[in-house]
Amino acid sequence: MKAFGPIPPGFEAIDGELVISGRKVSDIANEAGGTPLFVYARELLEKRMADLRAAMPEQLSIHYAVKANPFGPLLGTMAGLADGFDIASAGELEMALAAGMAADRISFAGPGKRDAELEAAITAGATLNLESPTEARRVLAIAERIGATPRLAIRVNPAFELRGSGMKMGGGAKPFGMDEALVAPLAREIIASGAEWRGLHIFAGSQSLDSAALIEAQANTLALAALLTDEIGAPLPHLNMGGGFGIPYFPKDEALDIASIGIALGERFADLPHALKDTHFAIELGRYLVGEAGVYLSRVVDRKESHGATFLVTDGGMHHVLAVSGNFGSVVRRNYPIAIATRFDAEAEEEVTVVGCLCTPLDRLGDEVMLPRAEVGDIVAIFATGAYGASASPSAFLGQGPAREILV
Numbered sequence: 570m571k572a573f574g575p576i577p578p579g580f581e582a583i584d585g586e587l588v589i590s591g592r593k594v595s596d597i598a599n600e601a602g603g604t605p606l607f608v609y610a611r612e613l614l615e616k617r618m619a620d621l622r623a624a625m626p627e628q629l630s631i632h633y634a635v636k637a638n639p640f641g642p643l644l645g646t647m648a649g650l651a652d653g654f655d656i657a658s659a660g661e662l663e664m665a666l667a668a669g670m671a672a673d674r675i676s677f678a679g680p681g682k683r684d685a686e687l688e689a690a691i692t693a694g695a696t697l698n699l700e701s702p703t704e705a706r707r708v709l710a711i712a713e714r715i716g717a718t719p720r721l722a723i724r725v726n727p728a729f730e731l732r733g734s735g736m737k738m739g740g741g742a743k744p745f746g747m748d749e750a751l752v753a754p755l756a757r758e759i760i761a762s763g764a765e766w767r768g769l770h771i772f773a774g775s776q777s778l779d780s781a782a783l784i785e786a787q788a789n790t791l792a793l794a795a796l797l798t799d800e801i802g803a804p805l806p807h808l809n810m811g812g813g814f815g816i817p818y819f820p821k822d823e824a825l826d827i828a829s830i831g832i833a834l835g836e837r838f839a840d841l842p843h844a845l846k847d848t849h850f851a852i853e854l855g856r857y858l859v860g861e862a863g864v865y866l867s868r869v870v871d872r873k874e875s876h877g878a879t880f881l882v883t884d885g886g887m888h889h890v891l892a893v894s895g896n897f898g899s900v901v902r903r904n905y906p907i908a909i910a911t912r913f914d915a916e917a918e919e920e921v922t923v924v925g926c927l928c929t930p931l932d933r934l935g936d937e938v939m940l941p942r943a944e945v946g947d948i949v950a951i952f953a954t955g956a957y958g959a960s961a962s963p964s965a966f967l968g969q970g971p972a973r974e975i976l977v
């Protein structure tokens with residue numbers, strides 16, 4: 570038997586069945602037209618943001634990283650909850666604008682932005698977080714050609730990194746941002762060109778459950794921003810301090826202690842270096858805001874035995890939840906939180922391996938987990954799948970097609 574990750578708070582059973590936003594999952598699946606289906610709970614999105622705001626200093630803006638989940642109705646909700654969106658492509662720019670986010674609250678980072686994407690962002694009035702001096706030159710040339718004033722920030726590749734983070738995106742040689750030594754000369758060039766100087770973006774890592782490591786990274790970020798601002802010699806309007814707040818996925822993972830992060834940041838804000846006295850601060854979070862509000866539902870289509878093991882075969886799979894199968898940046902496969910949604914309060918009584926419908930041994934959704942006995946027709950729920958699920962999985966694999974998605 571192998572353990573599985575913790576089921577997030579906010580889910581309960583009515584008549585033995587999992588309910589999301591007060592509704593039974595079988596009713597939600599009927600309304601959506603069937604399984605496989607991602608269900609996102611609006612009330613959990615709202616609660617997460619409210620709790621986070623209560624923990625963080627008031628002057629800190631909270632941005633949503635659209636990459637985590639760009640589903641239209643969810644983005645519409647997030648546009649009303651977040652202070653800004655961070656995007657990484659012209660496709661996400663269109664989605665962000667369609668969701669109702671104002672262009673001047675959108676910032677666009679990401680390596681390899683094409684000229685057409687740069688032009689779309691300049692025209693819309695979004696901030697471009699420049700990833701290299703050559704990208705900066707392309708932006709300035711495009712802005713001059715179309716007669717627009719671009720809003721520009723510089724993404725820094727910090728020399729430090731977020732200790733123990735799931736995906737490292739700072740420290741050492743990286744394709745993201747530019748090395749510290751390149752920043753001040755380029756910033757001065759941008760200011761001299763007449764572009765609108767928006768400030769710095771420093772993102773040090775992702776998926777951390779270690780509040781001490783995040784507090785340390787934020788302190789390093791503020792110190793680096795102050796140093797660079799002194800070097801640039803002009804006020805810093807805005808600092809995007811990155812994010813990195815993680816959520817529990819696996820056995821023994823514990824929820825992040827946001828209260829201690831908020832207190833530490835409040836103390837820093839009360840004692841800012843002179844260079845940052847008039848700076849506006851933001852953090853950018855993806856999975857922390859939406860991950861635990863999402864549940865992936867698939868239905869059992871077969872139940873079979875092989876050499877003493879029981880397999881539940883569902884109509885879902887890794888083509889929708891690549892990370893659950895352990896194939897999205899994980900070194901070892903571990904079990905996400907999983908349940909039989911249609912027997913949510915029943916005792917676990919048998920060890921099963923839950924697989925998807927793809928003809929590959931990689932397609933595992935729950936490996937040797939103890940669950941209530943399930944039959945064909947039962948619904949399996951996999952939790953913590955609101956981020957990097959539908960849009961980060963190869964839905965065309967084996968001709969299966971995308972999952973349904975619904976916000977309730």
Ligand SMILES: *Cc1c(COP(=O)(O)O)cnc(C)c1O
Pocket residue numbers: 634636637655678772775776811812813814853854855856857956
């Ligand atoms: C991916 C990404 C994020 C979001 O990361 P999460 O782990 O989902 O919070 C934020 N900022 C940047 C620059 C990113 O690349």
